Amino acid sequence: MKYDVTIIGAGIVGLSTAYNLSKEAPHLKIAVLEKENSIASHQTGHNSGVIHSGIYYKPGSAKATNCRNGYNLLLEFCKEEKIHHEICGKIIVATNSDEEKKLQNIYDRGVQNGLKGLKFLDENELKEKEPNVSGTKGIFVPQAGIVDYKEVSKKLFEKGNEKGVNFFFEKKVAAIKKENEGYEISTGDEVVTTKFLVNCAGLYSDKIAKMDGVNLNARIIPFRGEYYLLKDDKAKLVNNLIYPVPDPNFPFLGVHFTRRINGKVDAGPNAVLAFRREGYTKSDIDLIEFLESISYLGFIKVALKYWKVGAYEMYRSFSKKAFVKSLQKLVPQVKEEDLIVGEAGVRAQLCDKRGNLVDDFLIEQTKNGVHVVNAPSPAATSSLNIGKEITKRVLQSL
Known part of the structure; x- marks a missing residue:
């Protein structure tokens, strides 16, 4: 099997990448290899379903940028595809004076990240939003919402299928070998030849990256x-x-x-x-x-x-x-x-190796590969923008 681009992993980031690539470059032959028998089997399928606003993330970070852009793309996609979602807002609740002091920093980050309508709440206003809550002060974040990311994933899968993306299930990557201007990817029972590799393997993304020779110094x-x-x-x-x-x-x-x-x-x-x-x-x-x-x-x-x-x-x-x-x-x-x-x-x-839990998203690039090696929350909210950014990198390299 020969492809222009092969994506490893059919979680929401892999599916978004396949969707974006097939939309922007319909001439490319695209494959998605998934080791399970269905899409969204791990992090995506066990997601709590929150549409994150981006209030917590360091301004200018990959999380902040991808979350805000991804948020808009996600809402647009849900509306277009009639996926049930709700922008219900959330409250962040301080229960003592120490936590109250930290609220200002969270509020300021939200403003720097472009959030409108953030509002400090006193004890009574908290009770108006959530009658059973106990808190001394809080912030109301109107942009936060809820959705079923499995439904979003199903629609991305359908759209990719319609555009001719080839999905292969129960194909666990066993080895990656650099070959000429691309790769040979072994799944045990067969070999996939590809010009470009996109690693969206989630919990195994570091292992796939190392197969491509990426020196992560992290696990x-x-x-x-x-x-x-x-x-x-x-x-x-x-x-x-x-x-x-x-x-x-x-x-x-x-x-x-x-x-x-x-x-x-x-x-x-x-x-x-x-x-x-x-x-x-x-x-x-x-x-x-x-x-x-x-x-x-x-x-x-x-x-x-x-x-x-x-x-x-x-x-x-x-x-x-x-x-x-x-x-x-x-x-x-x-x-x-x-x-x-x-x-x-x-x-x-x-x-x-220094003992830091890497806070920001991390995407590594090799000559013919892109590796999403750190994409914790808010990756689901950000997924359509991450897929868009990966698509840009792929098209610049091919």
């Missing part, structure tokens, strides 16, 4: 995020999206409440080391992958830096009572019996 560490679900008769405790003030020293947003597009309400997630790259449960273990994570110097440094937070996150993973206590900071009425076990997702988080 993907899988962090599992576990959710509870409010029982249907308790979903009314939450109107829309309720977030805490994030800890600026920790790369995760903290447990929050998310109303999904189907009306269900998620509570979570925590953030614990997964025992394999696609380890969605505590019993899901791959000894080799687990040892790769915990023996990596960068991870050891991260673990030493965040050991208190990490220990608490692990404790909260095993203790529903501790999990509920965190949720009660935002909504005191929530009780243990109001929650049932929900889904879990695994975040592909790049960690460098």
Whole structure:
């Protein structure tokens, strides 16, 4: 099989890239290789469904730029394709004076990132938005919304199919060999020849990049995020999206409440080391992958830096009572019996050798390849813009 461009991974970023490429360059022969038997099987399919506004991200960063541009493209795409979505807004809630001080910095970032209509809320105004919330001050972010990213992915897949993109499932990449002005990609049972390679392999993107000779000096560490679900008769405790003030020293947003597009309400997630790259449960273990994570110097440094937070996150993973206590900071009425076990997702988080969890998106380029090696949240919101940017790079190189 010979192609002009081969994309590895059929999550939302890979699908967006295929969609954009097929639209901008219909003459190209494009293949997508996916190791599972369907699209959106991992990070995309376990996404909480939030359309992010871009309020948190450092102005000028790849996250900030891609999120704002991707947000507009996503809404446009959803409207055009009649994908059910809702711009419901969210509140970021401070529960003490220390958190109140941090709100100003978040607000300022939002303004610098082009957000309009941000509003500080006092205690009474918080109650007007979310009657059951407990907080001293907050910010209302009108741009935040909800969508089912699996539905977005299905539509991208359909559009790519219509444009002649060739999708191949159950094709796990075993080896990549540079050949003349391109590559030979082995999937075990067959070889794909391609002029250009796009790596959107998510949780395995670092391994694919290394097959192409990219010197990353970093490794993907899988962090599992576990959710509870409010029982249907308790979903009314939450109107829309309720977030805490994030800890600026920790790369995760903290447990929050998310109303999904189907009306269900998620509570979570925590953030614990997964025992394999696609380890969605505590019993899901791959000894080799687990040892790769915990023996990596960068991870050891991260673990030493965040050991208190990490220990608490692990404790909260095993203790529903501790999990509920965190949720009660935002909504005191929530009780243990109001929650049932929900889904879990695994975040592909790049960690460098110095012990830094790489905060921004990272896309590496070789002569005939583009590698999306770090694309955690808000990658789903940003996906259409990331696909557009990758398309530009591909067309400049071919």
